[in-house]
Amino acid sequence: MDVRFTLVELALRQQEIKKSRFMAVAGPVADEAAAKDFIAAQSDPGANHNCWAWRVGQNYRFSDDGEPGGTAGKPILAAIDGQGLDRVAVVVTRWFGGILLGSGGLIRAYGGTAALCLREAEKVALIATVSGTVTCGFSELALVQARLGALPGVQVGIQAFTDNGAILTVTAPKSDAGGVERLLMDLTSGRSTMRWSQ
Template structure:
């Protein structure tokens, strides 16, 4: 894994529309996880808007944004796909596909006008999308005697706001997601809190979705 412990993306699918000098711009923004999903959504767009003048797009994949591609789909080079890509990068997003479909309205926009139209359309679509933060997290399992329940629960409630699961058995078993970079510190604090009378293990590490508002 790279150095990125979190990244921002959008949730699901968002649709927006704008009219610029009689041209109709339809903006579809998608959360995508891989190239297959990108191609699937593009295929659907081409099928739905096969009569469109242009179906331009851009997308970024990977928590480190290592895949960035775009298409002008017949518009002058650099006037459509690249401005859409810049709109995604302006918001520091990844795993996002933005498709801007244009139905020509009879008035030419010129190079600068096209750049503004496509960038503005992409920004419009992303502005109304739901943003989420993907946090690289560790799933921690903690087992301890009931004697320490009050202390540990108070500590976890204070330090970590992610939803946890508690099972009351012969011992207390707690599962909690925390930012992966904090796992060593958590283990050290729990050991000190219980005088080493605790079992802590890291079950898995993965990206999990957190709500995010600008």
């Protein structure tokens, strides 16, 4: 399985190409609505063009914002995909400097500015997680909380108490779900239950 990455925070990169100024702003986005909000917030209404692209899983969109078709949005999306990124939006703003760049020049300028910005940005791996609930007795509660909480990537959350024990919410990396379940069964000699949400 490919490990995809997203950005930790906003990244910015600016360059001048034949008297036109290009500025790329890239950032992490959770979904399509967040991508649209990011584009609206980062676009400069005073600029000649605010070209953009975003990817969230299998969903993606791009815009040339008045530049010739295929010369801005697609190269920006190619920069996102070329670096194995997901849940990322990029806006490349152009202030026209009076010299026409031609189609090839535009593709290099938009795609290149986006790629420079993304290369320099701090990234973090996207790990698929699964959530579930653990039901255990009072006598095992402290041990279960301590051992599960010590596992890398595992988070033990809100608990509710029943007459016989407690119910804990657990989030774990999807690839480790089986191991978490086995550890829980071993710790409690099979007296606890683990149910993963689908």
